Amino acid sequence: xxxxxxxxxxxxxxxxxxxxxxxxxxxxxxxxxxxxxxxxxxxxxxxxxxxxxxxxxxxxxxxxxxxxxxxxxxxxxxxxxxxxxxxxxxxxxxxxxxxxxxxxxxxxxxxxxxxxxxxxxxxxxxxxxxxxxxxxxxxxxxxxxxxxxxxxxxxxxxxxxxxxxxxxxxxxxxxxxxxxxxxxxxxxxxxxxxxxxxxxxxxxxxxxxxxxxxxxxxxxxx
Numbered sequence: 546x547x548x549x550x551x552x553x554x555x556x557x558x559x560x561x562x563x564x565x566x567x568x569x570x571x572x573x574x575x576x577x578x579x580x581x582x583x584x585x586x587x588x589x590x591x592x593x594x595x596x597x598x599x600x601x602x603x604x605x606x607x608x609x610x611x612x613x614x615x616x617x618x619x620x621x622x623x624x625x626x627x628x629x630x631x632x633x634x635x636x637x638x639x640x641x642x643x644x645x646x647x648x649x650x651x652x653x654x655x656x657x658x659x660x661x662x663x664x665x666x667x668x669x670x671x672x673x674x675x676x677x678x679x680x681x682x683x684x685x686x687x688x689x690x691x692x693x694x695x696x697x698x699x700x701x702x703x704x705x706x707x708x709x710x711x712x713x714x715x716x717x718x719x720x721x722x723x724x725x726x727x728x729x730x731x732x733x734x735x736x737x738x739x740x741x742x743x744x745x746x747x748x749x750x751x752x753x754x755x756x757x758x759x760x761x762x763x764x765x766x767x
Contacts, residue, residue: 565680569658570608571647572600573640573702574615574622574666575632585621587613587666589756592763596750597625599669607676609658612650613666614643628654639723640665640702641714648711661706665749668703669759670767672746678737679705688733696741701725703747704734 574587574597587597594602597613605611612628619629630650632642640663647661662676672678675693683691683705692704702725710732717728726734739746744767750756 565677565684566660567609567658568607568660568662568676568680568705569647569651569655570604570611570676571644571661571663572597572604572611572613572627572666573643573647573663574613575640575643585615585666586750587615588621589667589750591669591750591756591759596667596669596759597622600664600666600671601625601627603671603673604662604664604675607673608662610655612647614646615666634718638718639725641718641723641725641728644706644725645711645714645718648706648708648714652708652711659708661708663702663704663706665702667749667751668747669750669763670744670746670748671703672739675703675746676705678739682735682737686733686735688735690729690732690734691737692729692734693747694736694738695745695747698741698747699726699736700747701729701734704729 574585588595591599601611612630613622615622615629616631622629630646632638632646634642644663647663651658651661662679664671679691689707689710690705693700714728722728744762748759750759
């Protein structure tokens with residue numbers, strides 16, 4: 546190889562797009578849905594699909610695989626064909642327990658994957674560039690974690706997690722920590738921002754009114 550050819554090859558490599566590492570998608574469906582009167586928000590229909598089906602369609606192509614975190618009878622998710630993992634922290638410990646369950650599952654079942662991207666199971670309009678944007682934010686910072694923001698709002702559950710931090714997370718949960726941002730700030734978290742207009746990609750369905758609004762947004766093409 547001549548020096549000229551070597552230089553051209555080096556320049557091409559330097560200019561080539563950097564592909565983010567493979568990541569596993571974790572859909573958090575372990576909430577109590579109190580404001581909806583109980584039940585599974587993921588199974589609410591928005592348009593012709595459930596919120597879970599919408600999340601799978603948008604997140605699935607971005608990930609090496611998908612996993613559901615849910616507690617209780619898992620047969621209610623059987624038709625979706627995804628593995629379901631329950632919290633193993635006693636009591637209802639919140640989303641961090643679900644994230645830990647996902648990290649542990651990926652470590653045991655997909656050991657080549659070093660990253661997990663979590664999303665709540667009540668967001669029908671997730672962005673199709675979520676995983677790449679979270680990785681870009683992480684790589685542009687010195688932080689091991691990244692989460693989404695739309696407008697002025699942070700979404701700490703829409704986040705990128707290194708599987709390697711699962712042991713530290715388990716210790717924190719065992720010590721009684723429950724708030725996501727109380728743990729993430731100990732490691733540092735980068736922000737990946739999306740506009741909140743015309744549709745907030747992280748609009749979530751918490752109430753019957755939200756469900757009606759999501760239906761209207763879906764009819765408009767969201």
